[in-house]
Amino acid sequence: MKTTPLIALIxxxxxxxxxxxxxxxADSSFxxxxxxxxxxxxxxxHVSDTTKPAPKGDTATIPTPPYPSQTANTNPPAxxxxxxxxxxxxxxxxxxxxxxxxxxxxxMTPVNNPGAGRYFAWPVGLVLDQNTGAINxxxxxxxxxxxxxxxxxGSTDTCLSSLIVGGAAYYDSVYVLADGQTSSSPYFEANxxxxxxxxxxxxxxxxxxxxxxxxxxxxxxxxxxxLQKTLNGGLLGGAFGLLPQDGSVITVPIYYKLNDGSNQALxxxxxxxxxxxxxxxxxxxxxxxxxxxxxxxLSGNVISTSANPRPPLIIITRRE
Numbered sequence: 001m002k003t004t005p006l007i008a009l010i011x012x013x014x015x016x017x018x019x020x021x022x023x024x025x026a027d028s029s030f031x032x033x034x035x036x037x038x039x040x041x042x043x044x045x046h047v048s049d050t051t052k053p054a055p056k057g058d059t060a061t062i063p064t065p066p067y068p069s070q071t072a073n074t075n076p077p078a079x080x081x082x083x084x085x086x087x088x089x090x091x092x093x094x095x096x097x098x099x100x101x102x103x104x105x106x107x108m109t110p111v112n113n114p115g116a117g118r119y120f121a122w123p124v125g126l127v128l129d130q131n132t133g134a135i136n137x138x139x140x141x142x143x144x145x146x147x148x149x150x151x152x153x154g155s156t157d158t159c160l161s162s163l164i165v166g167g168a169a170y171y172d173s174v175y176v177l178a179d180g181q182t183s184s185s186p187y188f189e190a191n192x193x194x195x196x197x198x199x200x201x202x203x204x205x206x207x208x209x210x211x212x213x214x215x216x217x218x219x220x221x222x223x224x225x226x227l228q229k230t231l232n233g234g235l236l237g238g239a240f241g242l243l244p245q246d247g248s249v250i251t252v253p254i255y256y257k258l259n260d261g262s263n264q265a266l267x268x269x270x271x272x273x274x275x276x277x278x279x280x281x282x283x284x285x286x287x288x289x290x291x292x293x294x295x296x297x298l299s300g301n302v303i304s305t306s307a308n309p310r311p312p313l314i315i316i317t318r319r320e
Contacts, residue, residue, distance in 0.1 A: 067122050067305035068149065068158045085159035089114050089133045089150050095164040095189060097261040098137040105138035106265070120149035120158070124308040126165070135165075141310050142167025142267050145190040145302050162302075164190045167267050168205075168223055168256055170312040172293045175227050176279055178319040186223040188260065192297060198222050202259030207266065215239040216252045216273065223256060227316050231275065240275045249274040251311055270311040279317045286315075 089110040099106050110133045119133045125141030126148075128134070133150070142165045149158040168186040175181040188194055197203065198221060205223040206212055215238050217226040231238045240248045251272045257264040276282055290313065293303045303309040 097166040100265040117152040143169035182228040197260040207255040272311040
């Protein structure tokens with residue numbers, strides 16, 4: 001049964017983000033966001049089905065420019081582009097998915113030609129070639145809404161558009177076992193209001209047993225994490241041992257395949273799980289960060305334009 005996170009749900013404000021904003025990138029501080037400086041050089045029909053480690057550590061080191069804040073046009077956010085942004089990169093749809101294949105990374109390139117320029121993305125997690133706009137979906141963090149930026153050559157305007165990379169994710173949240181909050185359910189395609197693609201079966205979670213090996217109990221058909229069993233475990237204790245200490249934290253990868261547009265491509269998400277005996281022991285700064293990320297998610301916005309949203313933070317407490 002799905003347990004609602006501690007953070008109260010708010011009415012969704014679905015926002016399509018695109019516009020032109022001022023930003024002058026310092027080219028010397030950037031490198032292409034792919035494994036090859038000259039671009040991926042791979043056919044988009046090839047894809048990897050191998051269990052690769054979550055790419056957060058790699059993508060977190062890539063310099064990312066500050067999110068543009070000064071508007072370059074007078075149109076409202078949902079209005080037409082300013083003359084300095086005549087075309088935005090298009091990837092065929094507003095949501096894209098990794099795909100299964102025989103060993104190569106799955107690369108997606110823009111289906112249109114917006115001209116020469118530089119590509120950027122917020123938040124961290126999208127493995128993007130800054131020169132070509134090619135996205136390595138195998139290595140990118142999935143289940144996230146991104147904002148793409150394109151700066152045409154000869155311009156200082158950043159043209160913005162929204163792009164969702166489909167996949168599973170978990171809420172940043174605090175769960176109080178004494179209040180019956182004993183499980184953490186995933187949401188999908190960066191939209192917590194969508195029904196699960198696993199309702200009618202066809203999904204598999206903890207494919208390689210990596211979560212179970214760390215005593216994190218994940219339902220293999222729904223992806224729901226049993227927080228009570230994860231904490232308490234058996235005779236030898238759960239994920240935090242027999243005598244969990246306040247502030248103890250583990251990070252566990254969950255490998256999965258979904259019955260959605262990804263066509264059972266192997267994906268993974270690392271989840272950070274932390275323990276406190278009571279909710280009152282958690283700092284106000286941590287609670288505020290959780291509130292901000294969840295409210296951004298429920299409002300249809302990107303979780304953050306500055307911080308890395310992965311791994312999601314799940315805090316288990318025994319009482320208020």
